[in-house]
Amino acid sequence: MKLNKVDRRRRIQKRIRKIVKGTPERPRLSVFRSNKEVYAQLIDDVNGVTLAATSSRDKEVAAQKGTKIEKAAMVGEKIAKIALEKGIENVTFDRSGFLYHGRVKSLAEGARKGGLKF
Numbered sequence: 718m719k720l721n722k723v724d725r726r727r728r729i730q731k732r733i734r735k736i737v738k739g740t741p742e743r744p745r746l747s748v749f750r751s752n753k754e755v756y757a758q759l760i761d762d763v764n765g766v767t768l769a770a771t772s773s774r775d776k777e778v779a780a781q782k783g784t785k786i787e788k789a790a791m792v793g794e795k796i797a798k799i800a801l802e803k804g805i806e807n808v809t810f811d812r813s814g815f816l817y818h819g820r821v822k823s824l825a826e827g828a829r830k831g832g833l834k835f
Contacts, residue, residue: 730814737811738762746808755789755820757796769799789820793827801832810835
């Protein structure tokens with residue numbers, strides 16, 4: 718039986734989450750990509766809290782002109798800036814079952830450009 722897109726992504730997501738865990742010192746950088754927007758969160762899985770979050774819907778990013786890939790890079794740079802302000806420079810990257818391609822890759826490269834290490 719062939720899986721639909723959503724079920725396939727959920728299955729990949731579960732497989733990734735077994736390996737990728739966020740700690741207070743090295744949180745998980747989780748990415749969600751919808752059809753129009755892209756979201757990023759820094760998550761501490763030990764305590765179950767979100768340390769920081771941003772998206773392409775934020776005023777600073779939404780006001781900029783550009784393609785969805787360019788906006789994803791801006792979100793990556795913004796989450797890196799927020800993380801560095803909180804004293805976080807090492808993260809684990811969680812692509813949430815999305816392929817490392819396009820907007821997800823652009824966000825990761827933007828975060829690296831902003832100073833995060835993963």
